[in-house]
Amino acid sequence: MRSQSHVFSAFVVYLLFLLLSQSVKGYSIRSVAPRSNGTALQNVAIYTPGQRVSATAPFNLTFTLEEEEDRTIKLALEPNHDLMIQDPHINFLGDGEVRTEFLRRDNHKVFKGVAHVQSLAYRWEKVGWARMSVVRDGLDPLFTGAFSIEGTQYDIKLRPGSSNQARREMLVYRIHDDSSSPNPALSTLISLQPRQWTPTLDSSDFISTIGDDSGCPSDRQIALVGIATDCTFTASFDSSEDLTSALIDMVNTASQVFESSFNIALSFHNLSISDSACPSTASSSEPWNTPCSSGDLNSRLNAFSSWRSNLRGDDNAYWTLMTGCPTGSEVGVSWVGELCGEMGVNVVASAGNQWQVFAHESGHTFGAYHDCESTQCSLSSSSRQCCPLSANTCSAGAAYLMNPVSSSPQTEFSPCTVGNVCSSLGRGRVDSRCLTTNTDTPTVSVGECGNGIVEVGEECDCGGDCDGNACCDGATCRFRGDAVCDSSSGNEDGDGSCCRDCQFLSRGTVCRASRGECDIEEVCPGDSGDCPNDETEDDGSSCGDDSEDLFCASGQCTNRDLQCREQISGDNSTISSCGNSTESCILSCSGPFSSGSCSNAGTVLDGTPCSNGLCSSGVCRSATRDNPSNESWIDRHRALVIGLSAGIGGLLVLVILACLVCCCCRKRRPKRMRPVPVAGALAERRAGVLMRGNRGFVPGPGAQVAGVYMPPPAYTPAPVGPGVRPTAPTSFRYA
Structure with a gap:
């Protein structure tokens, strides 16, 4: 029965994918990633005591570029505490076994921050963003990541070909737009339309929400991301350490654009690494782990979707499969708007602009559609399913991350994408209930004041820079003066939802207004700075006008x-x-x-x-x-059925045993002998035996009655019957 159930389940999953292939929207992306030749960084310096870097403390980093030696670049970096939360770990897959290792935060020094350049007046001017991972600190540091200067992106990578860390060096790549020199291979590519086209949306649907971020969370939310690598992707790295570091960099850099656009950070939650040797046939446990010859990106997406739908206890917002097998020029494919769902998966192939491809496919998972291109703008608005630049301009000019063709200068989401995703989240069209926050996540590390996380023994934690914080003392992580909460730890308005001026707002103060009949208004409790969790009416309950058969849903x-x-x-x-x-x-x-x-x-x-x-x-x-x-x-109450069956069965066994013991140990009462009848009563009592229960005497053997000798009676077997003891032992056998 169990095997039949598994076969039936697999068949149902297969039918589900056939159905979804006609209804759920999947989009692919093509890659064109021109980049410059790498050059060496110069005059690198870390500004900390001993030039040592802590994973939980901010620091400044300066250097110059080879072609611009007269301009010093400073990266003001702070720990990215949102990147690795809730016990991130790695699963090593191979030979049917899984080996798990937990990622230690102090072994991965991952930072985010701001890029500055020094002006002619020797002032530092903010010119862009930065995301970095420190591989080695000290006088000869190594680090990887990306930063931007006035819209131009730079990638810092380690020179390939040497596994000896002591001999490795950094190269910086200036990413430039080469759109003026089109790649000849692009002229033969397939249509820019999505892989599955459905007439459910057109460009006019997006116009009303362009640039509107009101549906996105006001407080920082975190999406836990799971990543798996197939054999072809694993084989492209010298070691699992290099692979892990590269993927951490990818998520760290992509998180920057999600934070700035949607106020949602991406967290590197778990990683499943396949062996570098591809199996001859796909296993049932990892059907997506196959060589490039076994299928295209679409088949990998379906296999990966099936695998993810069978995971138990999975709390990731979505999963990404990293592969070394692009399909022609296509380097990614994803289901659209399936965040927090079993179909929340995408596939990303190796590319020079890896983090942009990952951000693009993740954008689809959050509900984003492609930006409009000039080839689509010749169609009517009802015939094109893309995001326009504005109400009056169709083509987005290939300037943003959701362009169907990926190129390296794309580092932002378009205003239309921001409105598209935020409105989908706000209206509940895209599920966001799996998103979490840093303050609610457990940590197994020892509490450290100054890491930005309120841990056991701390009243507050404002991070590394608390000079302007009137509520929290950054040196002790205790409240200042009569403060009872930290106003700066709340939303962007700084009121902490239920905390203002370092004091709790009064009980009953509305901290989250109702958005409709099915959304419950939240009010401050009066003894906490946190607004209660968002609550809604039960799904399926009636609402509105009964004649319209309305119900509450999300x-x-x-x-x-x-x-x-x-x-x-x-x-x-x-x-x-x-x-x-x-x-x-x-x-x-x-x-x-x-x-x-x-x-x-x-x-x-x-x-x-x-x-x-x-x-x-x-x-x-x-x-x-x-x-x-x-x-x-x-099936739905299996635990209850098993418990009741075990309890009732055990009780029956005890009752049977008790009956058997009673039968074996019961005392038998002695049975009385029936008196032997005599012909008549005796007048004399000679040598007689008195029989109880009779009124006379029975003469004993050889006695004389009235001078006549009476012989002993002949032997007659005693009758066996009720109330009479048997004359011979009788054996008993239990059935």
């Missing part, structure tokens, strides 16, 4: 018709859900584009009622949201 009062109208522009009177839509979690809509026919528009909002429960990540589950609705009652 904090919104909605129904399937309204969800279709949110996805499709046009006359609302002509847009509605259709088909057998109430049974599944696929949103089927009809509208002016479809001539009355149904078209799949993705998945419904989580919490939308379905045949046997509520939808969650595109799957109909029971009301507990943890068990598929097609499972039996016994």
Whole structure:
């Protein structure tokens, strides 16, 4: 039965992918990554005592570029505390076994900060951002990462070809735009349209939200990221240490644009590294780990999606598969808007501009669509499914990260992408419930004042620079004076949600207003600086006008018709859900584009009622949201059934044993002998034997009665019956 169940589950997953391939939007990206030849860094200096760098302390770093020796560059760096939280670890895969190692924060010195250049007046001017990892400190330091100066990006990498750290040196690459010299290979590439085209959105849908970030979180949120490497990607590195460092750099750099655009940081949560030797056939445990000849990026995406959907206890926002197998010029592919869901996966192939490709595919996972290109702008707005530059300008000029063709100068998301993602998050079209915060995450490291994380024994922790903090003493991590909370630890307005001027806001003060009938208003408790967690009405509960069959789903009062109208522009009177839509979690809509026919528009909002429960990540589950609705009652309550069966069975065994013991140990009462009848009563009592229960005497053997000799009676076996002891032993046997 177990094997049959597994076969059936695999078949269901396969059918699910066939269905999603017609409804869930997957996008690919092509790469053109011109870069300069690397040059050496000069005059490198670390400004700390002994030029030593701590993983938890800020520092300044200066250097000059070979072609610009007269201009000093300073990177003001601080620890990126959001990058590795909740026990990040590495799983080494091979020979059917998994070996796990935890990442120690002090072994990975990862920083973020600001780039400055020195002006002619010897003043430091802010000119860009910086993301760095320190490989070696001291007088001869090594570090890797990226920084920008007035829009120009520079990558710092170690010179390849030497595994001896003592002999390694840094090279800086100036990334430039070579769009004036088009790559001839691009002229033969396939259409820029997405791999799966659905008529659910057009450019006019994005115009109203261009540049609007109101739907994004006001407090910093963190998305936990899982990464797996197949054999082809692992083989491109000299060691697992180099591979791990490269991927940490990739996530650290990409996180910069997510933080600045959406106020969401990316966290390197876990890494699964395959062996560098590719298997002859894919294993069932890692079906995505295959050589390049086994399939294209799309097949790897499907295999990786199946693998991720079977993970248990996975709390990552999404997973990325790193591969060394591009498909032609395509270097990435992703499902769109599947953050926090089982389909939240993407595939990224090796590329020179690795972090940009990773950021692009991650953008799709967050719900971003491609920016419009000039070739698409010749189409009508209802026919193109892309993000325009503005309400009046279609083409984004290939200047941003969500351009269908990736090139290195792209380091930002377009205003249209910002509005697209933030509105999807704010309306609940993209699930964000898996996002976490740094203050709520446990840590196994010893508490250290000044690392920006409030740990056991600390009242506050304002990080390395607390000079302007009126609430928290950065040297002791204790509150100053009569302060009871830290106003600076809250949102960008500095009020700490329920903390203002270092004091708790009064009980009942609204700290998060209701966004509608299905969203509950949160108020300050009066004894804490934190606003309570965001609460919503139960999914599936009724709301609004009963005649419209509205229900609560993910904090919104909605129904399937309204969800279709949110996805499709046009006359609302002509847009509605259709088909057998109430049974599944696929949103089927009809509208002016479809001539009355149904078209799949993705998945419904989580919490939308379905045949046997509520939808969650595109799957109909029971009301507990943890068990598929097609499972039996016994399957859904397996622990209860096992416990009750064991308890009742044990009780029955004890009862049977008790009965057996009683039968063996019971005392047998002596049975009375029935008296032998005699012919008559005796007058004399000679040599007689008195028989109890009789009124006379029975003469003994050889006695004389009235002078007549009475012989002994003949032997007669005593009868065996109720109340009579048997004349011979009787054996008993238990059945």
